[in-house]
Amino acid sequence: MTQSPEPVELRPGLLVVPVQRQVLDDVVPAAAEHCVLVNVGRPYRLLETLDSRQQATTGLPGDVAVVPAGAEFAVRTRDGAPQDVSTLVVAVAPQLLDEALSAAGSHRTAGPAPVVGARSPAVATLARLLEAGLDDTSGLGRLMLESTGLALVAALARDHTTARTPTTAAPAGLSRGQLERVLRRVEDDLAGPLSVGELAALAAVSEFHFSRQFRLATGASPHQYVLSRRLARARQLLTATDLPIAVVAARCGFADQSHLTRHVRRALGTTPAALRAAGRGA
Incomplete structure (x- = not known):
């Protein structure tokens, strides 16, 4: 079959x-x-x-x-x-x-x-x-x-x-203006999908050029950078607001609370609840 x-x-x-x-x-x-x-x-x-x-x-x-x-x-x-x-x-x-x-x-x-x-x-x-x-x-x-x-x-x-490799050098990193447009979109739309194609379009380059140039400019791949910003936003919301953890997950682009927990544990060695408690001196 x-x-x-x-x-x-x-x-x-x-x-x-x-x-x-x-x-x-x-x-x-x-x-x-x-x-x-x-x-x-x-x-x-x-x-x-x-x-x-x-x-x-x-x-x-x-x-x-x-x-x-x-x-x-x-x-x-x-x-x-x-x-x-x-x-x-x-x-x-x-x-x-x-x-x-x-x-x-x-x-x-x-x-x-x-x-x-x-x-x-x-x-x-x-x-x-x-x-x-x-x-x-x-x-x-x-x-x-x-x-x-x-x-x-x-x-x-x-x-x-x-x-064959031509004699001309490969493109360098993104310009300041290109990088600012991309990083601004990331910050404004952390809850969205933020595909490589969408970010590359903002910089007006192909996906392959974008991934290479973004790493040159930031030291991280697009995925790594977006994840780091989502985790930073989640940490801020957990320690500065009383929003339920599931709501924090949704606002930061994670599928659900368990998805957020998995990435917080992997990156920070703790859980969202423990992170919230530690941030408040509990």
Whole structure:
């Protein structure tokens, strides 16, 4: 039986879908996007055909296939019996891959190389993080997914394309005006989702340029910075107001009280209630 969950759009041009299915003899039609497939289940034994080349694969957990846009991908079992396969599929628009290379100061000379049954540690690790975070629908959860997805695209560009580096230097950090616009939006909308795409649009740069330049300007990734500001606002509200902890969580962009508690404990080694009591000298 095949399970076909709805794709999760991390941002335009970047989709993730977990697929659990029985494979016998399947053809995956050519797509307009580059597709990265990562085995997140048990080992399998398949014959995989990509770019007119057939390869017998023993799919270990974490094995990666990269199917370039426009390529047809076919799989069939070696023994003729159906096999259960669990795969995380990440669809990447070619333009997004080009943006990643451009942000790094490189130019693509070819699309991603077609590959099946490969060990690609960075891609596999990031795919696992995506899979683990798909159920977190909070604003911070979505921001983490988007950042992880963009990191996977960067790993795809680095490890699975041939690129050349121009003589011109990569862009420096954000200008003072760009940074002020972004930081002001963060402070004004801590309860909102604050996606990387939205913040990059404020700075008028691509997501890849933005993440790199923001780290140069602040020393933190967009996700790390937003989380730190949300925790600072929560601490202020806990110690200076009598708002219920659940309300504080909502006003600071956390999904609920337990979500706030988890991040406070991780960052500060305490709980919101204990933080409130300590702030009042209790």
